[in-house]
Amino acid sequence: MSRVIVMEHPLIQHKIGYIRRCETGTKDFRQTISEIAMLICYEATRDLPLSEVEIETPICKTTVKELKGKKMAIVPILRAGLGMVDGMLSMIPAAKIGHIGLYRDPVTYKPVEYYCKLPADCDEREVFVVDPMLATGGSCVAAIDMLKAKGCKNIHFMCIIAAPEGVKALQEAHPDVDIYIGALDEKLNDHNYIVPGLGDAGDRIFGTK
Numbered sequence: 001m002s003r004v005i006v007m008e009h010p011l012i013q014h015k016i017g018y019i020r021r022c023e024t025g026t027k028d029f030r031q032t033i034s035e036i037a038m039l040i041c042y043e044a045t046r047d048l049p050l051s052e053v054e055i056e057t058p059i060c061k062t063t064v065k066e067l068k069g070k071k072m073a074i075v076p077i078l079r080a081g082l083g084m085v086d087g088m089l090s091m092i093p094a095a096k097i098g099h100i101g102l103y104r105d106p107v108t109y110k111p112v113e114y115y116c117k118l119p120a121d122c123d124e125r126e127v128f129v130v131d132p133m134l135a136t137g138g139s140c141v142a143a144i145d146m147l148k149a150k151g152c153k154n155i156h157f158m159c160i161i162a163a164p165e166g167v168k169a170l171q172e173a174h175p176d177v178d179i180y181i182g183a184l185d186e187k188l189n190d191h192n193y194i195v196p197g198l199g200d201a202g203d204r205i206f207g208t209k
Contacts, residue, residue: 002175003178003179005043005179006181006182007183009039009043012039012182015032015036018032019033020197026204026206029204030206033084033201034084037085037086037160041091041092041158044156044178044180045091045092048067048068048070049070050066050067051067051068052064053066072094072128073095073122073127073128074088074092074098075122075127075129076097076099076130077100077102077139079202080131083132084132085097085130088128096125098116098117098118098122099118100129100143101114102114102139104192109136111141118147122150123153128157128158129144129157130157132159132160132205133162133194133197135166137167140157140170141174144170148174155176155177156177156180157179157180160181161183161194161197162183162194165188166188167181185197
């Protein structure tokens with residue numbers, strides 16, 4: 001079964017508390033989402049393998065550590081996942097970016113695909129799927145299904161807020177995918193929104209509501 005890592009860092013908890021507030025405007029919401037993504041990325045990349053290489057400093061030769069040839073990709077689930085990309089890139093600037101477009105059918109609440117564009121060598125990369133909200137789990141399960149169909153094997157999922165129902169659905173569908181969560185909330189309401197949550201992340205990032 002996959003690991004579920006809920007962040008306990010005080011900075012992450014403070015920033016999540018800030019974006020939950022109704023009065024937090026679009027500019028501050030967008031910036032703080034990016035900052036939280038950067039901090040979660042720091043935790044999610046903790047186990048990346050290292051190798052030793054010899055270099056020369058201005059003083060002498062020495063041995064240092066560097067990432068062991070791991071190529072990475074960031075795959076946001078459109079559109080809210082875009083809000084996490086810049087924060088991730090500030091930590092892993094060499095990563096390539098893919099995009100998966102899914103929307104939730106307003107009647108069935110099932111994910112519907114409308115776009116998929118991935119790096120050509122995505123199957124050789126460590127892939128970080130990002131979406132601020134893990135509610136029912138439908139979108140992230142569908143996105144990871146698409147990645148696996150393209151041959152991707154090393155997949156991680158990162159979100160800022162999750163509901164227990166979504167975590168359960170993702171673990172059952174993809175027990176090999178580790179899940180990194182900023183805050184684990186109480187439940188879903190009758191409209192499948194996370195409670196207490198923060199509302200619609202996409203609308204709040206892009207100011208469309």
